[in-house]
Amino acid sequence: MQRIAATNTLYYELECPFCGQVVRSGIGFRAGAINRRNYKLGEKLSWEGGSCRPAQRPAGGNLKTIGYFNCDNPRCQTWKDCFPDVQEALITIRNDVLDEVKVLRYKPTEHTFDIIEPAD
Ligand SMILES: [Zn+2]
Structure with a gap:
């Protein structure tokens, strides 16, 4: 996948919305x-050692943000010309903990890593 800048990565098993296969992505x-840190669900999001997004840790350490992943199944219809389409996921952070992941369709043509909550 094309990264617009450095990201963090959350490793998680997801059901691809197109082929239904559960993939670890x-x-x-x-x-x-944001410093290319790797996380698993249940780990605490760090606010030290990189430029932060949002700039300030939200009150209570609660936020929701859009992340992006690829389906690893080469037979999936998201694969075109050896390169898979990017899928969207909503990541919920509660009390600084990476708490929940949901596959969703948000803005499929944009990869803006939106922060849904708190709103600006
Ligand atoms: Zn798939």
Whole structure:
């Protein structure tokens, strides 16, 4: 996948919305201190050691952000010309903990790593 800048990665098992296969994939996201850190679900998001997004840790350490992943199944219809389409996932961070991941369709043509909550 094309990265617009450094990201963090959350490794998680996801059901691909196109082929239904459960794949272990890395979800690129841009929240907390962004320094190519690898996370698993249940780990605490760090706010130290990189430029932060948002600039300030939200009150209570709660936020929701959009991340991106690829399906690893080469027979999936998201694969075209050896390169898979990027899928979207909503990552929920509660009390600084990477708590929940949901595959969703948000803005399929943009890869803006939106922060959904808190709103600006
Ligand atoms: Zn797939």
